[in-house]
Amino acid sequence: MTKLAIIGGTGLTSIDEMQIVSNETVITPYGAPSSSLVTGKLANKEIIFLARHGNDHTIPPHKINYRSNIWALKSVGVTDVIAVAAVGGIHEDIPPGRIAIPDQIIDYTYSRKHTYIEDNLSEVTHIDFTHPYNEQLRQKLLQAVIDCNLDAYNEGVYGATQGPRLETAAEIRRMQIDGCDMVGMTGMPEASLSKELGLNYACCALSVNWAAGKGKSEITMQEIEQAIKVGMVSVKELLVSLLLKV
Ligand code: HPA
Secondary structure, three states: OOOEEEEEOOOOOOOOOOEEEEEEOOOEOOEOOOOOEEEEEEOOEEEEEEEOOOOOOOOOHHHOOHHHHHHHHHHOOOOEEEEEEEEEEOOOOOOOOOEEOOOEEEEOOOOOOOOOOOOOOOOOOOOOOOOOOOHHHHHHHHHHHHHOOOOOEOOOEEEEOOOOOOOOHHHHHHHHHHOOOEEEOOOOOHHHHHHHOOOEEEEEEEEEEEOOOOOOOOOOHHHHHHHHHHHHHHHHHHHHHHHOOO
């Protein structure tokens, strides 16, 4: 049976529409997750919510304990994960305010604890990561987009950067040449850790600014916050619609 978790990112530290059933502090071999796991009901379906940056949004992208977060979800029986993420739009069709459902990743992060395949191994294994996102879950998200009459970008390469600073214009130019369509700071190693533990993982990305050098002016926190405020309303609508399908 499917057990769905939502990892909320910047702008989504809780879902007020969710009726809370329980709030569980999980201890993992990798330390504490970013927040407790909140079990609740949304659209009459039970889901688990985890605040990626902590309940008060105080954990920056490079300090998130991704291993603990994903382990905690797995330990309570989660099978499917929707990662909600704020991104900068690189592709001209991903302007601020538009949702994108990426289908590929390029990882530019470094020095993050990025794997469970480490010590005390009986043998070394290598997970297949050809398709970082689960296609069935992605298709359900895309169907939910249609059902909500939203105009989302249906694919795209998510470039995961280290942060917490934003990129230079040259870095974004290079990322575009590499094939990136959007840029965010939390997509990795979250996706590969989910794959290592056998969780179905898909991303609902909200563009909250033009990536560096793509807009008319420098990026401000005010514009990001404004885009988040408006865009997260659609993201929540999408999640409700998705829940009716899983
Ligand atoms: N770059 C990296 N991460 C981001 C951005 C960006 O422009 N916007 C939101 N998250």
